[in-house]
Amino acid sequence: METSKEEKAFADLKMVVSEWFDKNIDINMLKVLYRDHVGNTFALHMASETMDLINMLISFGDLSPTNLNLLYDTIKATQQFGLEEEIKKQVPSFHFPEDIWNNDFTEFTPYRLRLVQLGLSLNPDDVKKLSKRYNGKHKDSWSLIMDLEHKMIICEKDIDSFTQMLKRLELKRAVIALTEDISSVLLTFRKRHREGVKVTVKRKRGSSHLDDQPNPECFDPLLTELHKYKKYFAASNINSKEIFTPLLKEVVSLFQNYSSNVDDIEKGCVVFHISTHDPDALMNLWEVHSSGKLIRDLAGMLVPEKHQQEFLDEWMTCIDKNEYEAALRKLKEEGEKM
Structure with a gap:
């Protein structure tokens, strides 16, 4: 009876993992990752779903109910840490080993992990x-x-x-x-503590306009798309095949270039909720905001060229300095522990 329960839990686990990866990452990323594990190159290239790859790994003896190290290393290498909560929700009998995300890789060589870094x-x-x-x-x-x-x-x-x-x-x-x-x-692939700040786009003091609200012609398309696809904001999910709108990709990619994630968006004065696990990235975000580069980058995406200077004359980005310094302090403290 106990064996039957374990088999069912493993079957449920495979289904949750397969559905998650099919939805959130390109299967070719997994094919690159598993190249050393799947000796049949033709079968590897022909696989169309994650479940195909999972079954291959099981047949080769690299994955089993009693040996899930490859699964843990896969989650770390693809940085799909949200899968942990999904598994806990759908397979409540399954328990992750304590501190598993800080353990060393055992299933992928440094060379293989470098290729993942290359792809990213x-x-x-x-x-x-x-x-x-x-x-x-x-x-x-x-x-x-x-x-x-x-x-x-x-x-x-x-x-x-x-x-x-x-x-x-x-x-x-x-x-x-x-x-x-x-x-x-290797540090890049660990589940690291993240801190966030709010980046607000608002009118400058002394503007001729009394209303703080953004110009609908500039922001409504962005707000509509971000609200529709907000569940995909995490940087690890931005390449999901379900995201196809160029404007959304462009805006989220802008913050990705600063090694930061767009976690949420608020209407009214446009407020981006930005998070990162890298103190250097947070300091860089503060710098591009302070220098005016961030608002210029946003203007380049949202405003027709002939109206960009008018937009820049009236609008600016704001980050609360106390919030920024508190987030930076926490990230540095976390870095010292690792």
Whole structure:
């Protein structure tokens, strides 16, 4: 009877994990991650759903009800920490080991994790540039990496040659992904404490307008889209196939460039709830806000070019200094503990 319960819990766990990953990440990311675990290259490439990959891993003996290390490492490597709460909700009999997210990786090599970092570092323009260089037509970073690995253009024994090519193409973030100190790479994949601040877009003092409310022509499309897709705000989910509106991707990507997440949005004076686990990223966000770069970036997305200067003359971003300093202090204290 006990065995039957365990089998049912494992079956439920597989279903929850499969549905989560199918919804939130590109399956090609998992194919890159599992390349060393699935020896059948053809089957790996043909898999269309996460459950296909899970069943392969079970058949190879890498995943079982009594050995879930690969699952834990997968969650860390893909940074899908929200899956923990989903599993707790749908499979209440399942319990995560204590402090599992701070444990060392046992299922993926440093080289494999660097390739994940590489995939996360490439933007669409980078993918186009590399595809053109290697005569391919890749739509995303993961299919690009899979193809270049298959052709042995990317390989552990000669990764320096590929890195030099990235340097010649001036893909600096990609170079960092492959050359950064491994301890920093591993730290990136841990579940880290996040702190947030509010970034408010409001009228400047002395403006000729008495109303603090944003110009509907500028902000209504953004507010409508952000409200509709707010459940996908987390940076780990922005590439979800369910998000397709260019404006939403553009705005969320702006904050991602500052290593920050858009967690929520409030109407009225537009208020972005921004969070990050990196104190340097938070300091950078404060700097781009203080310098006026942030409001200029937002204006470039939301306002027609001929009206941008008028917008900048009246509008600014605001971050409460006390809130910022408190968040920064907590992040630095957390960093000292790790």
